[in-house]
Amino acid sequence: MRSATRxxxxxxxxxxxxxxxxxxxxxNGFKNWPNPAMMAGFEHLLPKVRVxxxxxxxxxxxxxxxxxxxxxxxxxxxxFGALPPTLTVQTPSGPANKHLYFRTAExxxxxxxxxxxxPGIDFLGTGKPVKAASSYxxxxxxxxxxxxxxxxxRPILEPAPLxxxxxxxxxxxxxxxxxxxxxxxSPGGRLATWEKRFVRNQLKRELQRVAEAGPxxxxxxxxxxxxxxxxxxALLGEDPHQYDQKITEAYLESGGTDYPELEKQLHxxxxxxxxxxxxxxSFSARHRxxxxxxxxxxxxxxxTCKKNQGNKxxxxxxxxxxxxxxxxxxxxxRTAGTVMAEMIKVDQxxxxxxxxxxxxxxxxxxxxxxxxxxxxxxxxxxxxxx
Numbered sequence: 001m002r003s004a005t006r007x008x009x010x011x012x013x014x015x016x017x018x019x020x021x022x023x024x025x026x027x028n029g030f031k032n033w034p035n036p037a038m039m040a041g042f043e044h045l046l047p048k049v050r051v052x053x054x055x056x057x058x059x060x061x062x063x064x065x066x067x068x069x070x071x072x073x074x075x076x077x078x079x080f081g082a083l084p085p086t087l088t089v090q091t092p093s094g095p096a097n098k099h100l101y102f103r104t105a106e107x108x109x110x111x112x113x114x115x116x117x118x119p120g121i122d123f124l125g126t127g128k129p130v131k132a133a134s135s136y137x138x139x140x141x142x143x144x145x146x147x148x149x150x151x152x153x154r155p156i157l158e159p160a161p162l163x164x165x166x167x168x169x170x171x172x173x174x175x176x177x178x179x180x181x182x183x184x185x186s187p188g189g190r191l192a193t194w195e196k197r198f199v200r201n202q203l204k205r206e207l208q209r210v211a212e213a214g215p216x217x218x219x220x221x222x223x224x225x226x227x228x229x230x231x232x233x234a235l236l237g238e239d240p241h242q243y244d245q246k247i248t249e250a251y252l253e254s255g256g257t258d259y260p261e262l263e264k265q266l267h268x269x270x271x272x273x274x275x276x277x278x279x280x281x282s283f284s285a286r287h288r289x290x291x292x293x294x295x296x297x298x299x300x301x302x303x304t305c306k307k308n309q310g311n312k313x314x315x316x317x318x319x320x321x322x323x324x325x326x327x328x329x330x331x332x333x334r335t336a337g338t339v340m341a342e343m344i345k346v347d348q349x350x351x352x353x354x355x356x357x358x359x360x361x362x363x364x365x366x367x368x369x370x371x372x373x374x375x376x377x378x379x380x381x382x383x384x385x386x
Contacts, residue, residue: 006047009134012156013054020132023051050147051135055127058107061162062130064122067096071120080169086160092137092148099130102162113173123170191280196236198285203232210250218256222247223269230273235280240270279303283317294323294331297373301363312354314344323373331373
């Protein structure tokens with residue numbers, strides 16, 4: 001039943017000329033940084049992933065009504081008149097939460113300014129991703145997860161023309177084509193020499209990884225490596241913008257020539273890097289045999305520890321060294337609290353308090369006698385079917 005529903009949804013979107021792409025298996029996407037699966041060659045994954053999306057092309061926009069954030073369709077219609085019946089996708093959040101698809105005569109970018117006038121409503125334009133009907137959102141916890149679908153509201157209509165009054169205001173308030181990128185002041189001058197050397201070597205390895213990438217995974221490698229290069233450069237106190245050319249040269253050296261609008265994609269990746277700066281490599285530079293994702297998790301957790309919390313930092317290090325991947329791709333720790341207390345030479349009550357603090361801060365999730373490291377781990381799309 002589900003596969004048939006997915007196939008019908010894919011067929012309908014394609015009949016409208018809307019390009020489709022798979023999200024990660026968890027449905028998390030790439031948090032607004034360029035998704036390599038939006039490039040050609042990944043269509044065969046659309047029936048396999050939990051979430052797939054529409055990449056809005058020129059001539060289409062979506063009004064995303066999120067009632068949970070205060071979005072009020074009635075308020076929008078009081079300002080611009082009743083919206084015409086149109087293609088509508090119901091989201092898992094509830095009956096008042098909808099994606100309304102409209103056509104425009106010309107390309108129209110998203111408008112955060114218009115969204116500011118109508119809280120809880122996002123005005124999504126050319127290039128923005130939108131989760132598609134027959135995708136599923138996971139709710140619940142690790143013990144009992146429930147899939148709730150996105151679905152077409154019936155009758156399934158063609159996208160209607162965007163009302164002229166609304167389009168006029170939207171066009172006047174559409175966001176700049178490229179948002180300015182501003183990196184915060186880097187702690188580069190305060191890094192220890194061994195930390196600087198470690199970060200610089202990692203930066204060089206990422207550029208080399210791009211240069212050596214082969215067909216199939218080249219796009220994934222390019223964007224994930226670019227994200228790390230920009231963050232490493234900012235951490236070292238260097239100008240990240242100077243690495244655009246170096247990344248492009250490495251990509252061309254790998255044989256890549258088919259990535260459209262590379263300059264713009266690097267800009268968006270840089271923007272994401274600026275909003276998600278890298279912490280000092282206080283753990284990762286000393287424990288190079290630990291999985292890089294886990295090591296970065298430990299760096300972030302270390303950064304939240306106060307100067308007098310040496311034992312808590314030691315516990316973070318113990319958790320990182322003890323973490324092992326489970327079949328779902330999560331990193332879990334099954335070491336008992338008593339054992340961890342012995343390892344860092346403190347009583348178990350302090351270990352329990354530190355673990356509770358890490359869980360409250362979003363670094364851990366406890367359950368079934370184990371701790372799961374909470375982090376932004378993702379699966380490259382070109383590996384999903386292997």
